[in-house]
Amino acid sequence: MPFDQIxxxxxxxxPGHSLPQALYVxxxxxxxxxxxxxxxxxxxxxxxxxxxTPGSTYALTIGDYPVLLxxxxxxxxxxxxxxxxxxGSILCQPGHGTAPRLICPYHRWTYDLDGGLLAAGxxxxxxxxxxxxxxxxxxxxxxxxxxxxxADNPPEFDSFGDQFAAYAGPLDFGNLRLAATDTxxxxxxxxxxxxxxxxxxxxxxxxxxxxxxxxxxxxRHFDTxxxxxxxxxxxxxxxxxxxxxxxxGSWWQLARFALNPGxxxxxxxxxxxxxxxxxxxxxxxxxxxxxxxxxHLFAHATGDHVFVFSCMPVGPRETHVFSRWYVxxxxxxxxxxxxxxxxxxxxxxNAQDKELAENNHRGVLSPGYTPGPYSPEAEALVARxxxxxxxxxxxxxxxxx
Numbered sequence: 001m002p003f004d005q006i007x008x009x010x011x012x013x014x015p016g017h018s019l020p021q022a023l024y025v026x027x028x029x030x031x032x033x034x035x036x037x038x039x040x041x042x043x044x045x046x047x048x049x050x051x052x053t054p055g056s057t058y059a060l061t062i063g064d065y066p067v068l069l070x071x072x073x074x075x076x077x078x079x080x081x082x083x084x085x086x087x088g089s090i091l092c093q094p095g096h097g098t099a100p101r102l103i104c105p106y107h108r109w110t111y112d113l114d115g116g117l118l119a120a121g122x123x124x125x126x127x128x129x130x131x132x133x134x135x136x137x138x139x140x141x142x143x144x145x146x147x148x149x150x151a152d153n154p155p156e157f158d159s160f161g162d163q164f165a166a167y168a169g170p171l172d173f174g175n176l177r178l179a180a181t182d183t184x185x186x187x188x189x190x191x192x193x194x195x196x197x198x199x200x201x202x203x204x205x206x207x208x209x210x211x212x213x214x215x216x217x218x219x220r221h222f223d224t225x226x227x228x229x230x231x232x233x234x235x236x237x238x239x240x241x242x243x244x245x246x247x248x249g250s251w252w253q254l255a256r257f258a259l260n261p262g263x264x265x266x267x268x269x270x271x272x273x274x275x276x277x278x279x280x281x282x283x284x285x286x287x288x289x290x291x292x293x294x295x296h297l298f299a300h301a302t303g304d305h306v307f308v309f310s311c312m313p314v315g316p317r318e319t320h321v322f323s324r325w326y327v328x329x330x331x332x333x334x335x336x337x338x339x340x341x342x343x344x345x346x347x348x349x350n351a352q353d354k355e356l357a358e359n360n361h362r363g364v365l366s367p368g369y370t371p372g373p374y375s376p377e378a379e380a381l382v383a384r385x386x387x388x389x390x391x392x393x394x395x396x397x398x399x400x401x
Contacts, residue, residue: 003401006032010394016383017371019390024189024364030316033190034063036396037295037389038313040151041251042160044297045069047306047326048144049176051077055100055113059092063313065150066090067137070102072113079137079148080115086132102134144173147293160252167243167254167289171278171301176326179305180339182347184321186354188361190295190313191389193321196357197298197309198385201378206356210349213263213270214288219377233258233287240281251294251388253381258287265302266345272304273342276331279303292381294388305337307346317361321350 006029012020023029043062050058051071058069059082066082068091082090089106092099101118102111110119115134120127138149142161145168149155186193196202203216210216215227237244237256244256263270264285277284284303292298299308306326314320325342333339363369374383 003397006393007397007401010390010397013386013390014371015387016376017373018195019191019386020371021364021369024191024361025316027316030189030313032393034065034313036393036400038062038150039065040149040155040392040396041295042140042147042149042155042157042293044293044299044308044310045079045146045148047173047176047178047308047324048077048141048146049174049326049329050096050178051146053098055098057092057097057099057102059090059094059097061094061312062150066094067148067150068092068102068134069139069146069148070113070115076114077139077141077146078114079139079146080134081137083135084109085117085134086120091134143168144176155251159249163247163254164252164291167256167291168301170242170281171286171289171306173301173306173326175329176278176306177329177331178324179327179331179333179337180325180343182323182343182350184323184350184354185314186319186321186357187317188319188354188357189316189364190311190319191386192360192364193311193319193353193357194295194385195382196353196360197311198292198381199379201375202356206352207349209268209345210266212268213259213266213345215257215260218257219380227258227260229258229261236282237286240286242281242286244287250391253292254290256287256289259302265304266300266307267341268345272302274304274327274331274337276328276336277303278305278328294385305342309346309350319357321354323347323350 009020009023045060046058051069054071054073056071060067068080068082070078082092084091084104086107086109089104091102091104108121111134112118117129117132138154140147140157140161143165200216200218204211217226234244246255260270265272266288267273279286286303289301296311308324310322312320323346327337331337
């Protein structure tokens with residue numbers, strides 16, 4: 001879609017309202033979003049524990065863009081465009097793996113784990129291997145998490161990184177282990193999926209299981225004034241020296257908040273789903289540390305496990321939701337936790353959200369759709385997300401148009 005059309009759609013957007021129809025449904029807008037939003041933002045690719053040893057690899061796809069992470073023999077983590085410098089074939093299929101070196105399946109060009117080209121058969125005399133290493137992707141490591149950005153000039157990171165280290169550090173994400181994963185295909189535009197993920201206006205009726213442990217009546221930044229457990233929890237966090245107040249930047253949010261009375265984990269019954277705790281601070285009850293990264297992610301870390309939700313656009317009406325559950329590295333499956341119980345609540349919640357987002361997309365396709373107003377109290381984070389989207393889209397149009 002030409003930039004002047006994108007600009008016109010952004011100009012039509014009314015403050016405090018959902019987006020014009022075309023920004024949700026037009027195929028050309030999806031291509032713009034991948035380049036202008038996902039391609040220019042910091043994304044949380046994984047936790048470091050997913051690359052546990054030298055030779056570990058992790059390949060993921062961001063829109064149409066394949067990316068590869070490796071841990072080299074010195075223990076350093078690298079990110080590259082997953083594209084051979086010969087004729088562009090991807091080197092590793094999506095997912096986790098291990099390899100002493102990276103070998104292109106097409107013509108066997110071979111790379112070291114740090115991206116340097118080691119071998120390229122049948123090339124002419126004078127061919128410079130040093131000039132044909134894998135192209136790097138910007139990468140930052142903080143508090144056991146790995147963030148990447150495809151942009152040549154990534155947004156500022158340290159204001160988030162410093163806060164994330166302070167909030168997540170006490171849970172020692174470096175001592176986690178990936179225990180379970182799930183992939184959900186939703187027939188809805190990625191922005192509708194994320195708008196749904198940024199509010200709990202629908203939670204009391206849409207997620208009865210989640211509402212058992214999760215304070216679903218929060219307002220703007222997980223302000224839980226209606227939660228009777230909140231004052232005592234905040235005092236306990238102050239006494240323990242754990243930061244808890246809501247903090248934010250243009251593309252991120254952090255907060256540690258109390259769960260419902262009597263609950264210490266986000267689970268079906270509000271009780272831990274893993275017997276091996278991540279921390280013993282306050283008896284293991286540290287509420288939930290929630291962090292959110294625009295455009296794609298929210299996560300919750302309780303005293304017993306970590307859950308991460310990541311949203312990736314595939315088509316104008318197809319979004320893949322990747323869920324990951326982490327436990328302490330010493331937790332034993334079948335002894336300290338059961339995978340079915342670990343995953344139970346978020347699988348139910350995600351399935352309910354899938355139905356809601358797909359219904360939303362079908363309704364937005366209607367010729368009767370016009371952008372509606374957000375609730376300032378219940379949908380403040382949705383308005384924040386769409387405001388951020390419009391700002392980033394306009395910045396990209398003005399700098400590239």
